[in-house]
Amino acid sequence: MAYLHCLPPSVEPRVSDHIPQIIDMIKQIVDNGFAYSVDGDVYFSVAKVPDYGQLSGRKLEDNRAGERVAIDSRKRHPADFALWKSAKEGEPFWESPWGPGRPGWHIECSAMSAVYLGYSFDIHGGGMDLMFPHHENEIVQSCAACRESNISYWVHNGFVTINSEKMSKSLGNFFTIRQVIELYHPLALRLFLMGTHYRSPINYSDALLEYASERIFYIYQTLYDSQALLGKHEKASLKNSIPQDIASCINDFQNSFVNSMSDDLLTPVVLAGLSDPLKTMNDLLHTRKGKKRDLRIESLVALEKAIRNVLVALGLMPSNYSEALHQLKEKALKRAKLSEAEVQQKIEERDTSRKNKEYEKSDAIRKELAAVGITLMDSPEETTWRPVVPTALQQEPTMAS
Known part of the structure; x- marks a missing residue:
């Protein structure tokens, strides 16, 4: 990510290092009446939150349970989600007031963000696919643990497609x-x-x-x-x-x-x-x-x-313009499957053709290079080259603006 000029995160917490804080948050939620324990599992009671679905705009009655996984009959409501899951054979587990087990998916993020950012902070990010149920559940469980919990801005990025x-x-x-x-x-x-x-x-x-x-x-x-x-x-x-x-x-x-x-x-x-x-x-x-x-x-x-x-x-400023231009040309040569020496040889062949007035041949050399993303620029002193969009791709859609 450093190559993309992305700043490194200040902290990169691991769930396994924050089990005590996760258990403490679940205790707060249970004590505040928003969760219940069943056979070593702890579930969040979504019916206790009238505005559940405020981030995604989904209403509780719109959530159809049982379409992808079987409904757990022990739940008070089909949409209730796990804060703590009882231990299963072959899985890692930790001791807790509800017995050995591990955290649910959503509670991990709320607990760790509370440790490092507090219950209220400015920006929370993630993909569009996390808006529901993950971020929706983060909101209600954090507010259930601390009434003053608040996130000012939710930033959700779109998906990536390949050639549509x-x-x-x-x-x-x-x-x-x-x-x-x-x-x-x-x-x-x-x-x-x-x-x-x-x-x-x-x-x-x-x-x-x-x-x-x-x-x-x-x-x-x-x-x-x-x-x-x-x-x-x-x-x-x-x-x-x-x-x-x-x-x-x-x-x-x-x-x-x-x-x-x-x-x-x-x-x-x-x-x-x-x-x-x-x-x-x-x-x-x-x-x-x-x-x-x-x-x-x-x-x-x-x-x-x-x-x-x-x-x-x-984050688009290179350390050195000359170095960045050189690197961009190297990448263009790699895509064109040519070396600098081979391009220079083509330039010399074209110069010879022009001197001999073989203009059809010189034009063919220019077009041959343009087809692989290299354009020639003539000046009174010399002919140089720079990377461009290969001619075969120039009819395709350009960057969004």
Whole structure:
């Protein structure tokens, strides 16, 4: 996860290390009249909670028991769930006031979060499939143990599909992040994931990852070019002012970032908002008109700072632009099944063809490389290359925005 720039968790508690705290919480729930014991099992009584189902919007009478597992006749209500399960042969167990056994699935999370975060905290996350019954049960058992228990925001992420088909081991379309980053840069994968709102289902495909790779290369190349130019200028000689249109571009970008992230983390809108400041930077860097603009260097400094701040907040800031660009090109070569030397050989063959006016042959070489995700860029000095979406994938849907 470090490759994806995900911050490590402060603590990673184990259930087996918190059995005393789990037992204490179950005692509180029983003492407060929300649970009952039957033959060494302890069940939560959902009928004691009138607003059970508040998170998912499901009513108690809508929950049909017995469709997947047999109903336990010892329960007072079919929807009652286990806080403690009596020991069964071959399973681990611990001693408790109700006899040897182990915790139920839901109580573990409530007890451990109470230990490290308290009964009230800001954000609780998980997949959409955990909303009911897991998170629903967490809410009622935590409130039954402590009336002041409260979670301000519930964050549920959507499911992953593969080429619009649900990802699952049974279908054989299951893979790991380690497998993905063998061919794609971790930050390209992170950008791809942020291209869809976290609550929405996300469709994984090679085409979408190719678009993300091309996009993040463009971002880092722009910032690298700016950094190279700015390195030639003394910061002490820079003025504080910038043109009004540049200031407005930056202000709109920053406001969009704050408003979008404040609106349930709308990362797709934030990523779309990068387009204007990046285009403005490229105009200042490479166009004849941009190079002649007043306060050009000051404008680039301000634009680069605004973009960098957003990339840092999104976890998309590389330690070094040059290194990131090199790594992105290495991944592109791996996907194309080519080496740097082989690409360079193709470039030389094309140069020879152009000098000999064999334009059909030179065009064929360009198309051959573009088909595997490598585009050639000509300048008066030399021909270079950069990764792009392979031509065969360019007709497929682009990243969400």
